[in-house]
Amino acid sequence: MSRRTRVALVSGVALAIGLTLITAIAVIGPDRGLEGRARERELAAEFYQMRCAACHELEGGIGSPLPPRVLASYGTAQLLFNYVRLAMPYEAPRTLSNEEYWLTVGHLLRSRGLVVEDAVVNQETAEGIKLDGSAS
Ligand code: HEC
Numbered sequence: 001m002s003r004r005t006r007v008a009l010v011s012g013v014a015l016a017i018g019l020t021l022i023t024a025i026a027v028i029g030p031d032r033g034l035e036g037r038a039r040e041r042e043l044a045a046e047f048y049q050m051r052c053a054a055c056h057e058l059e060g061g062i063g064s065p066l067p068p069r070v071l072a073s074y075g076t077a078q079l080l081f082n083y084v085r086l087a088m089p090y091e092a093p094r095t096l097s098n099e100e101y102w103l104t105v106g107h108l109l110r111s112r113g114l115v116v117e118d119a120v121v122n123q124e125t126a127e128g129i130k131l132d133g134s135a136s
Helices: 003-028 034-051 068-072 077-087 098-111
Strands: none
Touching: 003 034, 034 098, 077 098
């Protein structure tokens, strides 16, 4: 397989995964039952893997690993969201939808134990989510 074919194949697969996630995000819609919320957490984790993890989770990535202490320094989920939306993904800031930014912020807070597993992290709740290191 030529290099060009490989690159095309890899971009094709990435695009397909992206489109599937976007469709899934749209399908979940505003009305989320328990099952919807569980699915949303899965999506958030996948989305984070796709758009953030290459820099933040990998050894040698150009971003820091984002430990709880660093995230907590933003004070509230809203302020963390504001930063992430303005500045990330580093190579293409402000290119995700608000929904996608909420998903990644929710995933970050859950995976670092800064909120409980089934916490709802969105524009209605974020102001009230204080990041003091205790899961609430
Ligand atoms: C191309 C690499 C790259 C990608 C992709 C990326 N980041 Fe970053 N991220 C960085 C770098 C580099 C910094 C440090 C930026 C600075 O200090 O100006 C950073 C900083 C951050 C910070 C602040 C850390 C601190 O010390 O305060 C957060 C939070 C963050 N990124 C979250 C995300 C999220 C969420 C995503 C996915 C939507 C993402 N990043 C995607 C490279 C990346």
